[in-house]
Amino acid sequence: MAISAKLLGEDEYVVVSTRTHWKALIGPVFLLLVVAALGGFLAAIVPSGTLQTPARIAILAVGVVVLATFALKPFLNWFFSTYTITNRRLITRHGILTRTGRDIPLMRINDVSYEHGLVDRLLGCGTLHIESAGERGQVVLPDVPHVEHVHLQMSDLLFGGPEGRPGDGILEDEQPPEHMRRRPQPQEQQPRTDDGTIFSSDDDR
Numbered sequence: 001m002a003i004s005a006k007l008l009g010e011d012e013y014v015v016v017s018t019r020t021h022w023k024a025l026i027g028p029v030f031l032l033l034v035v036a037a038l039g040g041f042l043a044a045i046v047p048s049g050t051l052q053t054p055a056r057i058a059i060l061a062v063g064v065v066v067l068a069t070f071a072l073k074p075f076l077n078w079f080f081s082t083y084t085i086t087n088r089r090l091i092t093r094h095g096i097l098t099r100t101g102r103d104i105p106l107m108r109i110n111d112v113s114y115e116h117g118l119v120d121r122l123l124g125c126g127t128l129h130i131e132s133a134g135e136r137g138q139v140v141l142p143d144v145p146h147v148e149h150v151h152l153q154m155s156d157l158l159f160g161g162p163e164g165r166p167g168d169g170i171l172e173d174e175q176p177p178e179h180m181r182r183r184p185q186p187q188e189q190q191p192r193t194d195d196g197t198i199f200s201s202d203d204d205r
Helices: 022-045 052-080 118-123 147-159
Strands: 014-018 082-086 089-094 100-105 109-115 125-132 138-145
Touching (some): 052 089, 118 125
Antiparallel strands (some): 089 100
16 A cells, blocks of 8 residues: 555655545445345346346346445555655555556645544544645545544644754755745843853863
């Protein structure tokens, strides 16, 4: 499920790699059970005779077409769609035969937030909203598992830890954006002697 190491840059590592939440498979699984039960019932009540075998084959063919269209395709879309967060960028991949992807450098992300309703909270997922400084603007990642944890990890990468340090999204040789720079802290004033000189314990050494 994780992105190939060949696609990562130097000193880049994966922080989070996930598919959408398994709730995307509830519909396909339910449809599979309904079609299988209904197909078995219809095949059982087909009257005996010369048309019994062709009728059962037709029922089977219709069931396969319905499952391939409304169950197999959503499953493959879920299986081949991934969200990956590294210490440098956000990577999204979608598609079965035709693959589409998008990479957003963390330095271009201005804000990250999440939302989840009652059902999402019960299932442990939510929607992640990412504001990027680009032509497309906002990126929405639906049904992200453990969305609060993913949001926290992205915030640490973007804005640093509790001490306010820049996260790994800033390269060592790059100037961080204005909103990610630390404000200079005022220096602690040293006690002064009566003649105005600064007293330091190093003077006694």
